[in-house]
């Protein structure tokens with residue numbers, strides 16, 4: 645046991661804090677030292693994970709790792725066997741907007757590492773067809789395609805694999821950021837637009853579309869298009885979406901066809 649644990653261990657053995665086992669009071673100076681030590685012990689017990697800045701590890705990586713280690717959604721995802729903390733976002737969105745229907749066909753855009761797909765299957769979807777530029781480990785009940793969604797053949801490949809009209813197109817597509825604000829913004833808009841066009845192309849009548857959007861919601865022209873094709877169009881920020889993140893979600897319900 646480390647030296648710092650000793651006062652706590654002694655307290656467990658029955659002596660009141662600040663009193664010796666023989667009942668005599670310690671001197672003022674010693675009492676001060678003991679209190680200081682007990683405060684340090686308490687602080688150590690309450691401390692969350694801290695990550696040392698190893699040689700070669702950037703400060704941004706250290707902060708990311710620290711945030712991951714202290715994030716309750718990351719811990720909960722590990723406990724429940726979900727592949728991403730993002731799983732909780734679709735859980736919240738589904739609880740609020742009733743997106744995942746029983747025995748339904750669902751398309752998952754930007755599906756890696758598979759959290760949303762897992763939730764769709766867990767909540768009763770019959771089949772999920774997903775696409776990601778990254779490889780995704782299999783999920784029972786899902787057909788996961790490794791391909792760039794922006795590739796000109798992607799929508800045909802998806803339609804072919806879907807084999808019918810899905811009741812939900814869900815997109816968590818997020819481009820790798822370059823650090824150049826305008827470039828990142830344009831890449832994001834392009835992904836959201838492509839996901840929305842695809843959804844309006846393939847959705848079953850009465851179907852729903854949910855997509856990640858950034859910075860103040862969808863562009864106004866896209867919003868107008870969506871409002872003309874869906875009965876309800878709303879923005880939502882799930883609690884599990886980090887407060888500091890510019891991401892929000894757009895939910896469009898009841899596709900008019």
Ligand SMILES: C[S@@+](CC[C@H](N)C(=O)[O-])C[C@H]1O[C@@H](n2cnc3c(N)ncnc32)[C@H](O)[C@@H]1O
Nearest residue numbers: 728730754756757758759760776777793816818
């Ligand atoms: C936030 S993650 C999705 C997390 C996922 N919903 C989950 O719960 O596991 C965004 C994903 O979008 C994918 N992505 C970004 N651009 C893409 C593209 N052009 N084509 C396919 N996937 C893309 C990324 O590879 C990444 O896996």
